[in-house]
Amino acid sequence: MSGRCGASLAGLTKRFGETTVLRGIDLCVEPGECVAVIGPSGTGKSTLLRCWNFLERAQAGRVQIGDLSVDAAAATRAEVLAMRRRTSFVFQSYALFANKTARQNIAEGLTVVRGMPQAQADARAMSILRDIGLADRADAYPSNLSGGQQQRIGIARAMALDADLMLLDEPTSALDPEWVGEVLALMRRVAEAGQTMVVVTHEMQFAREIANRVVFMDGGVIVEEGPPERIFSDPTDPRTRAFLQRVL
């Protein structure tokens, strides 16, 4: 399976104390694909993303990106670092570096992690900022940016890394409704540019219009997955049907 996938999870199991959050997740993401993960709160969607780049440590299973495949439970420090460097991550809380300006937030990973010269990293950061229409906020600190601007910078920081897999954890859930549109528009552009991405989202509109595939999770398992047209118009599992009736 991992031979064909750009990125995959196999048999991923995660427990927090007594509670099992993920019960053997198998998921294969093709290169350039945009996968939307939907489902009720507390079903392990975010945990799934966070195990992929080892913000959480799973108890069993394998994690793969490109030619790198590691044991999720026994990964060494070097493997964890290598996996993180093949991913980028967008947080629900934005999590911009509070001590860095917008431009520095984007350039930081390039200089510190990739070893890119400062001038080159700054130029790349500025070019992305112009591209997303935030060049005039380049020297602003996160505390002086709106939620929508912060999250667009958060996505820009992930874009700059040009990672094999971009993971987005409910990127619009913390936003005031007025900012959701601009963030979704940017996510659409990133997807259309061919970035391989997995998005945990409550935005059914995004899942329906932009994702190539929708994965419905409930109770720590993938209940159903398929093209958005089918999942939304003709869900086979009763749990999927019940969920979609509630949210649509």
Add this chain to the structure above:
Amino acid sequence: MIDLDYMAGLVPVILRFVPLTFGMAVGSMIGALVLAAVLAVIRVLRIPVAHQAAGVFISFFRGTPLLVQLFLFYYGLPQAIPAFVAIDGVTAAMLGLTLHFAAYMAESLRGAILGVARDQWEAARAVGMTEGQTMRRIILPQAARVFAPTMVNYFVDILKSTSLAFTLGVTEMMGAAQKEAAGSFRYLESFLVVAIIYWIMVEVLSRVQAWLERRTERRATGGTRA
């Protein structure tokens, strides 16, 4: 009752020792800050063995009086370690001040580090930084901003504590005042002069601290927890 002329004459005498007092304080402060940062990082990252050793170190230097520590270093250690026979009072005092205040500063720096929002750690790890890079580039700068005003408090403490060096035979501000008093029997005037000079120095530092705090507030860290 108070001889004002004597006091006025004494001011320049004591002022000559301000550089020594201030220098001892600055040197001890720098040493304490570096050591405190190392101790705090060890404690936060729970580095095995070092973590426990740091705990014992902090407990000892917070749990015993500074004067006892100074006497240990100056009068006690040469007996056990021959190299310490050559130690002079200034060095012994600075060593004691450094270790003593490092222990205190490590704990409050640790608090400042733990006060940095968890998502800052996660964001740094997610872009692929090592733990060291995360600490240096993201966590410590944010912790330092919170810690800065407190740091002035510690410096004031250190500055005043340098007066204990006179018990190791160092002639700094306090030592000079003591000598003058012993010669003239004008104890009240001598100690009043030295007290006032300490007071003015500390007042100036408090103004610096107030300015630092205003500046920190203005450039609030913000965005730490949405």
